[in-house]
Amino acid sequence: MSHELSEFIRSIYNTNEFIPLHAPTFGEQERANVLDTIESTFVSSVGKYVDDFEAQIKNFTGATRAIATVNGTAALHTAMYMAGVKRDDYVITQALTFVATCNAIYHMGAEPIFVDVARETLGLCPKALEEFLEASAKVDGERCVDKATGRVIRAVVPMHTFGHPVHLDELNQLCNKWHLTLIEDAAESLGSYYKGKHTGTVGKYAALSFNGNKIITTGGGGMVLCSSEEDGQRTKHITTTAKVPHPYEFFHDEAGFNYRLPNLNAALGCAQMQQLPLFLKQKRVLADKYQEYFKNSTYEFVKEPNHGKSNFWLNAILCEDHDARNALLEEQNKAGIMCRPIWQLMHRLPMFKSCIRDNLAVSEDIEARLVNLPSSPI
Numbered sequence: 001m002s003h004e005l006s007e008f009i010r011s012i013y014n015t016n017e018f019i020p021l022h023a024p025t026f027g028e029q030e031r032a033n034v035l036d037t038i039e040s041t042f043v044s045s046v047g048k049y050v051d052d053f054e055a056q057i058k059n060f061t062g063a064t065r066a067i068a069t070v071n072g073t074a075a076l077h078t079a080m081y082m083a084g085v086k087r088d089d090y091v092i093t094q095a096l097t098f099v100a101t102c103n104a105i106y107h108m109g110a111e112p113i114f115v116d117v118a119r120e121t122l123g124l125c126p127k128a129l130e131e132f133l134e135a136s137a138k139v140d141g142e143r144c145v146d147k148a149t150g151r152v153i154r155a156v157v158p159m160h161t162f163g164h165p166v167h168l169d170e171l172n173q174l175c176n177k178w179h180l181t182l183i184e185d186a187a188e189s190l191g192s193y194y195k196g197k198h199t200g201t202v203g204k205y206a207a208l209s210f211n212g213n214k215i216i217t218t219g220g221g222g223m224v225l226c227s228s229e230e231d232g233q234r235t236k237h238i239t240t241t242a243k244v245p246h247p248y249e250f251f252h253d254e255a256g257f258n259y260r261l262p263n264l265n266a267a268l269g270c271a272q273m274q275q276l277p278l279f280l281k282q283k284r285v286l287a288d289k290y291q292e293y294f295k296n297s298t299y300e301f302v303k304e305p306n307h308g309k310s311n312f313w314l315n316a317i318l319c320e321d322h323d324a325r326n327a328l329l330e331e332q333n334k335a336g337i338m339c340r341p342i343w344q345l346m347h348r349l350p351m352f353k354s355c356i357r358d359n360l361a362v363s364e365d366i367e368a369r370l371v372n373l374p375s376s377p378i
């Protein structure tokens, strides 16, 4: 199987060279836009491309406001700040995520609580969340409080793993019932939809990432999606040093962040947005090929959930067991085909090992068996 799989992946990408997990694709427009910023000298925090990029993301996603940031982690940090996450609060998220989700919680002085994921989405499971809240939390006025410690549980952060949309309606209903703010970590899911709505537009806030490995890239970059105009204005203000507009005076009315996306990066993003519909089509063709290939094998292809459309940012398979996963990773990487395990679960990392966690049986099973396959658009 393993040699045959290498041959299959090589036939898709039509190369004998090293095949990366996900490589960016740039065209003439990217070159022209970046050159334009250099020639104009507007490479930094001021320039037309930032506004244009924000407008394009807002229109594409249907978000009320989209505010560009220097990366996805900064976007998540800003979303936590906007949600009013405070020191010693708890924020519920999944252990099966990239470390940035939890770092953003940690940098607010808060602590993550880990709840299991749903098998069909690889993202936060509404049933597990409900059971956790029923057992461990109570509503105190307008707040949700952890019964054991009396500390506030402020927000819930599901992550759309590899672009597969989570059960947003159910999570949103739970958040409303328990007075929790829903923040979507949509870093991986630009171009993914839940029941026709773009991911990141159901929660009060969401974060996107345009890191080099994402479906489109600005080199480094992110975006906060806001569900109200007022929140959008405040997000723009606090991510741009909280400077009060004035032709020459410097007055900052609170301790803001310098999370501005440089115009140089936004220029790349504007050109990449033109290519996004094509990338999405190409990635669906690739996913179909993988799905067909693994149909009668011992590997289970991770499909998109019935309730939505995935951007198939990273294709994934589940191996029979941990040994089969290790063998596949070893063989493909040796053959110059980059395959990758999923992230180690967050509660195994030193800084999060003592955080509260619920039963994580599904997360642990997926961690043990999942492999990501090369997923650059074809």
Ligand SMILES: Cc1ncc(COP(=O)(O)O)c(C=O)c1O
Residues within 6 Å of the ligand: 071, 072, 073, 074, 076, 097, 098, 100, 101, 159, 185, 187, 188, 208, 209, 210, 211, 220, 221, 222
């Ligand atoms: C789930 C998730 N959250 C957050 C981030 C952080 O984005 P960035 O690398 O742009 O800071 C990433 C990607 O890198 C991610 O995959």
